Amino acid sequence: MRVFMALVRRELGAYFNSLTGYVVIAAVLLLTGFGLLDLVERIRDQPNDVPVTELFYQTAYFWLVVLLSSPVITMRSFAAEKASGTYEALMTTPVGDWQVVLAKFAGSLGFYLLAWLPLAGTLFALRQITGEAALFEPRVIAATFTGIALVGSLFMSMGCFASALTRSDIIAAMLSFLFGIGLWMLGYRPDASGLLPMWALPVLEHLSMTRHMEDFARGLVVGRHVVFYVSTTWLFLFLTHRVVQTRRWK
Amino acid sequence: MRDESRASGVEEGGNPDWDKLGGLATVSARMQLTSPMIEVHDLTKRYPGRTAVDGISFTIGRGEVVGFLGPNGAGKSTTLRILSSFLPATSGTARVAGFDVFREPDEVRRRIGYMPENNPLHLDMRVREYLKFRARLKGLGWRRSRERVDAVLEQCGLVDVSSRIIGQLSKGYRQRVGLADALVHEPDLIILDEPTIGLDPHQIRSVRALVKELAQRHTVLLSTHILSEVEMTCSRVLILHRGRILAADRTQDLERRLSLDGQVIAEVAAPAAALREVFRDLPEVESVEVQPMDGNYQRLSVQPRNGADVRELVYGEIRAQGWTMRELTRSRHTLEDIFIHLTRGKVRED
Numbered sequence: 001m002r003v004f005m006a007l008v009r010r011e012l013g014a015y016f017n018s019l020t021g022y023v024v025i026a027a028v029l030l031l032t033g034f035g036l037l038d039l040v041e042r043i044r045d046q047p048n049d050v051p052v053t054e055l056f057y058q059t060a061y062f063w064l065v066v067l068l069s070s071p072v073i074t075m076r077s078f079a080a081e082k083a084s085g086t087y088e089a090l091m092t093t094p095v096g097d098w099q100v101v102l103a104k105f106a107g108s109l110g111f112y113l114l115a116w117l118p119l120a121g122t123l124f125a126l127r128q129i130t131g132e133a134a135l136f137e138p139r140v141i142a143a144t145f146t147g148i149a150l151v152g153s154l155f156m157s158m159g160c161f162a163s164a165l166t167r168s169d170i171i172a173a174m175l176s177f178l179f180g181i182g183l184w185m186l187g188y189r190p191d192a193s194g195l196l197p198m199w200a201l202p203v204l205e206h207l208s209m210t211r212h213m214e215d216f217a218r219g220l221v222v223g224r225h226v227v228f229y230v231s232t233t234w235l236f237l238f239l240t241h242r243v244v245q246t247r248r249w250k
Numbered sequence: 251m252r253d254e255s256r257a258s259g260v261e262e263g264g265n266p267d268w269d270k271l272g273g274l275a276t277v278s279a280r281m282q283l284t285s286p287m288i289e290v291h292d293l294t295k296r297y298p299g300r301t302a303v304d305g306i307s308f309t310i311g312r313g314e315v316v317g318f319l320g321p322n323g324a325g326k327s328t329t330l331r332i333l334s335s336f337l338p339a340t341s342g343t344a345r346v347a348g349f350d351v352f353r354e355p356d357e358v359r360r361r362i363g364y365m366p367e368n369n370p371l372h373l374d375m376r377v378r379e380y381l382k383f384r385a386r387l388k389g390l391g392w393r394r395s396r397e398r399v400d401a402v403l404e405q406c407g408l409v410d411v412s413s414r415i416i417g418q419l420s421k422g423y424r425q426r427v428g429l430a431d432a433l434v435h436e437p438d439l440i441i442l443d444e445p446t447i448g449l450d451p452h453q454i455r456s457v458r459a460l461v462k463e464l465a466q467r468h469t470v471l472l473s474t475h476i477l478s479e480v481e482m483t484c485s486r487v488l489i490l491h492r493g494r495i496l497a498a499d500r501t502q503d504l505e506r507r508l509s510l511d512g513q514v515i516a517e518v519a520a521p522a523a524a525l526r527e528v529f530r531d532l533p534e535v536e537s538v539e540v541q542p543m544d545g546n547y548q549r550l551s552v553q554p555r556n557g558a559d560v561r562e563l564v565y566g567e568i569r570a571q572g573w574t575m576r577e578l579t580r581s582r583h584t585l586e587d588i589f590i591h592l593t594r595g596k597v598r599e600d
Contacts, residue, residue, distance in 0.1 A: 002389075002391070003387055003389065013375070018374055086371065086372055087370075088331070088370065092336050092359055093359055093387040094356040094387075094389055095387055
């Protein structure tokens with residue numbers, strides 16, 4: 001545990017020792033800011049009783065943030081260490097492969113959540129300004145953040161996996177973006193295309209991250225969705241561990 | 251050509267007092283105390299289309315300082331990576347302090363302070379912060395890691411820069427940070443891959459001095475392609491070329507063994523013909539060469555037969571003739587010559 005904590009602290013520290021961390025946080029702030037502007041206009045134009053988080057989710061900025069930030073957050077985790085050689089220094093200390101994988105994952109997830117944190121503050125400020133407490137129910141906001149965290153853990157584990165595959169952080173970022181956008185498109189309104197066989201629809205429906213997140217933004221934490229994110233996250237972490245281990249078979 | 255049998259020369263570190271260990275001594279503890287620091291047997295590492303290490307065997311005893319010498323691409327780094335259990339071998343075995351590098355990697359890593367090639371460091375961290383982080387990774391507790399970091403900062407002359415960012419330090423300082431990292435958990439064995447590469451002469455001197463200091467308390471294995479480094483710091487040398495060990499011996503013995511054909515050179519004030527006459531027919535002499543120098547001095551080169559030392563003979567003959575002599579020297583092979591000869595495959599191995 002001591003080693004794991006040291007690793008996580010190092011991972012988190014690395015974001016703030018370089019410009020990357022600040023740039024990502026600034027970009028997330030900018031995008032969520034646009035989303036909120038959009039949202040404020042909508043509330044003003046036509047009063048409604050849809051929770052504000054769901055309105056925010058509908059602005060499409062949410063997925064822009066997730067899809068763009070996750071490759072940048074995770075790209076360096078393994079690739080940069082391999083390129084600079086510190087990976088060899090790390091792997092010749094008595095740390096376990098799982099410890100390294102989980103620490104890299106935890107570090108990136110921690111940073112991702114940190115980047116989302118200002119959103120909570122902004123929502124609170126909006127509630128004070130508009131005075132419409134009904135739209136800002138804490139339960140709904142908590143559910144939204146649970147969704148953000150679960151979506152984040154899937155994207156972070158995918159990003160770590162992509163980063164473990166290569167020595168170049170640019171390639172890692174591209175791969176992780178492709179995985180992310182691929183998985184996202186897979187479940188994006190599959191019924192609209194009309195090209196898919198009937199049996200594929202329910203499968204894609206189940207994979208649909210947009211549907212999952214919609215529920216979270218409405219304030220619903222559905223067990224099925226949680227299981228989906230936890231299991232896919234574990235799948236990618238397992239794959240990452242496998243990649244880390246291949247060094248031993250070469 | 252292969253000379254692996256010489257590679258051993260195992261020295262057992264002082265035998266432990268078994269009575270003191272009493273019944274508590276486990277089998278592995280015994281093994282660990284009596285076994286040599288490094289035992290490598292028939293180690294091979296193949297990459298697709300290339301054999302990096304080709305069946306090497308050697309043993310390094312506790313307390314030795316051994317230089318791993320070879321041109322770039324000889325397989326030095328690969329061997330060191332296997333020893334630090336970063337890479338698995340294709341075949342053969344390697345043990346560090348009695349532990350198998352493949353089956354018991356954690357035990358091995360705990361006992362090794364390894365500085366990889368090019369000394370990779372987290373350039374964005376501060377010196378003390380980095381060393382503390384590394385100490386924690388190596389399993390030291392909070393208090394212990396602080397103590398040890400203070401100790402290695404002092405030992406490696408880093409106290410003044412301890413709060414500076416590593417990326418802003420000179421290469422010499424970075425090298426010391428790498429060494430401090432290798433030392434921080436008090437390992438039994440220190441492995442340094444090219445510790446002085448890319449440094450200026452001043453920095454090289456200070457890093458070498460540090461390595462020498464380490465040699466008093468640790469077993470050290472360092473790789474280099476700089477021969478003077480081995481001559482200065484190591485008691486024993488393993489010469490590696492194309493994945494094989496070409497020679498392994500004490501540094502001095504190797505020099506002596508391969509310097510036997512050393513010719514004797516003298517500067518003598520004498521007629522050239524007479525000089526040639528005197529030395530040509532001696533049974534100990536293979537050939538004689540005379541070249542004119544300034545004034546009436548001649549430069550005489552005597553090549554001995556069977557590597558005999560003919561210095562006294564040359565001096566005696568010149569004195570007997572009543573000539574004046576201003577220099578007498580026997581050319582010695584430096585490790586550099588030996589290395590060049592060995593790697594060219596021209597050596598007259600016994």
